[in-house]
Amino acid sequence: MSDSSQRFLFEDLDLRGEVVQLDETLKTACANHSYPAAIARLLGEGMAAAALMRATIRTDGTLTLQVEGEEGAAVSMVLVHADPEGTLRGTVRYQGEPREGGLARLCGAGRLAITIEPENGQRYQGIVGLDENGLAATLEGYFHDSEQLPSRLHLACDGERAGGMLIQQLPPESRSVVERERDPDAWARIGYLAETLSDRELLERDHHEILHRLFHQETVRVFEAQPLAFRCRCSGDRIAAVLRGLGREEVEQVLAEEGAVEVRCEFCGARYRYDSVDVAQVLADVAAAPGSDSYH
Ligand SMILES: [Zn+2]
Structure with missing residues (x-):
């Protein structure tokens, strides 16, 4: 079928x-x-x-x-x-x-x-x-x-x-x-x-x-x-935008507790993992979304 x-x-x-x-x-x-x-x-x-x-x-x-x-x-x-x-x-x-x-x-x-x-x-x-x-x-x-x-x-x-x-x-x-x-x-x-x-x-x-x-x-x-x-529309860019939406304080708290920030797409199950370098880049780059294919 x-x-x-x-x-x-x-x-x-x-x-x-x-x-x-x-x-x-x-x-x-x-x-x-x-x-x-x-x-x-x-x-x-x-x-x-x-x-x-x-x-x-x-x-x-x-x-x-x-x-x-x-x-x-x-x-x-x-x-x-x-x-x-x-x-x-x-x-x-x-x-x-x-x-x-x-x-x-x-x-x-x-x-x-x-x-x-x-x-x-x-x-x-x-x-x-x-x-x-x-x-x-x-x-x-x-x-x-x-x-x-x-x-x-x-x-x-x-x-x-x-x-x-x-x-x-x-x-x-x-x-x-x-x-x-x-x-x-x-x-x-x-x-x-x-x-x-x-x-x-x-x-x-x-x-x-x-x-x-x-x-x-x-x-x-x-x-x-x-x-x-x-077809899922999730991407590194979209997840980065979600993290920026959460705010620096919350993201940095998770980073401090877990050592990395991991986000799982609820539609396709893809995992996006951000270490401290990634998080710094995401939060620094508020104006322009980072090209973040490397986060896949
Ligand atoms: Zn997805």
Whole structure:
């Protein structure tokens, strides 16, 4: 199975869809972390969801999906960034060794924030409470409340692979079917067919097979699939900027106690180590960021 996002359209029904499948992307996101299975599943669902959401927006911006757990919950945060180029990165902050449980059990009565940051233009953020039925139900609520778009989502993850499918009414400005010619049963029929998709099919069959199995009696236009991959944006420069943001006093205190300052990227797990010479250089060079590839 390849990592991709596949757009499709029921042209004469004014409905759109997207199938996302993640394999290497999720494995890479989990590679340098020892996530318990329940946490890896949560991350996988979050990454599939972010890729689906990213595919529905028309701007070029980055989409961030951020789940914040209730105070004291096993999971305090699930954070996923999805870029228009098809790259994803994500991480989960948790405590203890949660063994099982979905979103509601792991995060309690938390909330979900969707943030879209276009290259140019206004940043947008929508926030909804977590639905006890999981992330897919939470996002259906988000689409309903913030965009008034009837949507059906299916998310699945077995800890190694993740998948998602979205079926959604087109926004009013994109609809092409005149009202009197609209099929009144379309939403119910397509929704019923979509509901027959099993988690296993979503994780094991490729998107052509899935679309054929579900919708072979419908007229479906299938677009070119977009490849997806994990990519982290951390770098020596970015970590140095974080250290400068912490301030001289705190950084020098860690240096004195530990002999070096070590920072671990929470997305890819890369370690950045700064000895006393490096730290002096980072702190001295406040105006211009040092070229710090040597810190890798
Ligand atoms: Zn990184």
